[in-house]
Amino acid sequence: MKPSGSGPFREFVMRDPAPPVRLHVRCLRPFCGHEALLDPVPLFGAARDGWPPDGLSRRFVCGCGARAAHVSRAVGRANRDNPCGWL
Numbered sequence: 001m002k003p004s005g006s007g008p009f010r011e012f013v014m015r016d017p018a019p020p021v022r023l024h025v026r027c028l029r030p031f032c033g034h035e036a037l038l039d040p041v042p043l044f045g046a047a048r049d050g051w052p053p054d055g056l057s058r059r060f061v062c063g064c065g066a067r068a069a070h071v072s073r074a075v076g077r078a079n080r081d082n083p084c085g086w087l
């Protein structure tokens with residue numbers, strides 16, 4: 001950090017770029033519980049309005065065959081190797 005000389009208060013603080021947003025997808029089938037953290041960009045493109053909204057989604061298929069999943073935004077390392085088998 002360079003000293004800024006603008007006084008003790010700064011309105012803007014340089015931060016690292018925001019970490020990429022992932023889609024946290026959790027199977028809603030009882031007793032399945034599979035979940036995965038997916039990188040939505042290769043799946044749905046970079047435009048976030050093309051991503052599935054938070055909440056119930058039927059755009060994913062779990063390895064158990066269920067198509068009902070709960071989607072939410074999350075931050076973290078994408079987990080492609082999850083055995084869940086989301087499509």
Ligand SMILES: [Zn+2]
Pocket residue numbers: 027028029032033034062063064065066
């Ligand atoms: Zn499942």
